[in-house]
Amino acid sequence: MWRWILRTPQRGSGKNVTSTEEQGQTVDVERFHVYDTTLRDGAQQEGLSLSVQDKLAISRHLDELGVGFIEGGWPGAVPKDTEFFRRARTDLKLENATLAAFGATRKAHGNAADDELVRALVDAETPVVTLVAKSHVGHVERALRTTPAENLEMIRDTVSFLVGEGRRVFVDAEHFFDGYRLTPEYSLEMVRTAVDAGADVVVLCDTNGGMLPDDVREIVGAVTDATGARLGIHAHNDTGCAVANSLSAIDAGATHMQGTINGTGERTGNADLLTVVANLELKRQRQVLPHGAVRESTRIAHAVSELTNIVPYSRQPYVGSSAFAHKAGLHASAIKVDPDLYQHTDPALVGNDMRMLVSDMAGRASVELKGRELGFDLSDSRELVGRITQRVKEMEATGYTFEAADASFELLLREEVEGERTSFFEVEAWRVITESHPGNDASSEATVKLRAGGERAVVTGEGNGPVNALDHALRAAIGTLYPEIAKIELIDFRVRILDASHGTDAVTRVLVEMTDGESSWETVGIGANIIEASWEALVDGVTYGLLRQDAERVS
Secondary structure (H helix, E strand, O other): OOOOOOOEEOOOOOOEEOOHHHHOOOOOOOOOEEEEOOOOOHHHOOOOOOOHHHHHHHHHHHHHHOOOEEEEEOOOOOHHHHHHHHHHHHHOOOOOOEEEEEEEOOOOOOOHHHOHHHHHHHHOOOOEEEEEEEOOHHHHHHOOOOOHHHHHHHHHHHHHHHHHOOOEEEEEEEOHHHHHHHOHHHHHHHHHHHHHOOOOEEEEEEOOOOOOHHHHHHHHHHHHHHHOOOEEEEEEOOOOOHHHHHHHHHHOOOOEEEEEHHHOOOOOOEOEHHHHHHHHHHHOOOOOOOOOHHHHHHHHHHHHHHHHOOOOOOOOOOOOOOOOEEOOHHHHHHHHHOHHHOOOOOHHHHOOOOEEOOOOOOOHHHHHHHHHHOOOOOOOOHHHHHHHHHHHHHHHHOOOOOOOOHHHHHHHHHHHHHOOOOOOOEEEEEEEEEEOOOOOOOEEEEEEEEEEOOEEEEEEEEEOOHHHHHHHHHHHHHOOOOHHHHHOEEEEEEEEEOOHHHHHHOOEEEEEEEEOOOOEEEEEEEEOOHHHHHHHHHHHHHHHHHHHOOOOOOO
């Protein structure tokens, strides 16, 4: 277990300071707003679709994280969002967050009290309403097809009506930065109008995501000086600067930050709320979530990934599986002495872990640290560590990869430490036949011959592909002896051709991911035949799964 001392420079000084948690600070949610828009703006990501049940489940996770506000969607405009707010009144019990409904200012030349969509915001019965409003003259004239003066009246009328209905109003100033650079006087007047009508916060939106940090800092500072309004930031990531732009706005005085979990959103996404929060708390010593809540970041990130059906980004800052992963032998040697040498912070502060990746770049320190991670003390086994290191290098030279297949490495490590391969059954042979008839889908039949529990089994399985058929046959052959296999499920299957110049004769690498419902693991197989490689990965995956389930080996 590593002992960490967090050393992060305090802004404006060269001194080291302790974390906010060590200082025991408490957070005032009104002093700084952490506003999540995963359910609304984040849901605009290509390929992402959330059911009402998904939205309710994600809201509960966001509340556990301790965000101040959850933007649930656009009632009236989106039927699913209308249903969400209806369900939320009885099904959603929030302890930390306040629910916000999103909508737009009334139509031109109308009346807010009579506008159907504005009325839907009242009917949503949320304490907070967030209004999107135009702050860019070009958008007012070409998108709204009205005059700049009427746009200001739309803002004034809608905000004052909602405030009169007992709602707290935040205003999203759409395309603010682009509009400010063209006609700063009008953009400033838009902010003043919203505040005079009763808006609590005006959120400056980089809607097209084209801004850079220095420009954001300068403009937010200028708007603060000119209006005295409470400002927020809503940044998109089209320049790759959404997080940096959010931090720059906050440096310049913004006290309301909008973002999404895992940075979801249209085009290249929104500011990743978790990254911004971690930077504020761990690098700026500015606590913006309830005490200790930032430690839930990794868990919440993965939970939301599951609900949105988006594979977690392994290199996501702070919470990605590779965020604190080390591969090079040089790094491992240094980390063995002091983890601070190659990590910018303690991964435990965001609920993540340090990982050692074993590959052909591995040195003895990498293998020793990985062994310790898996529960093996190899510190006094120099010859064994050397043998494992050499074996890894030789196997990776033929196409194996262990950095993406921890389970295969653990089986290799156990074999070297224990002197024999972990095995719950002994395979004699296997065979697959795939048959196709015109007009019908191809089907596969696999036969597996193996010994387990002192008995020989010859079992046939059918599937919608050769690997599926092999999986069925293997399960049928050992399922009675090892009922634990019922908990093991194959969830991912990836194929890589290692030498494309050889065409269909190339060596194939297969990575298989399995789960027991609590965690997942990956195994690797190599072969000139794709089915051969798949079978190797499949057998290792099942073997590792039975090992995890503490299955008793039947002799």
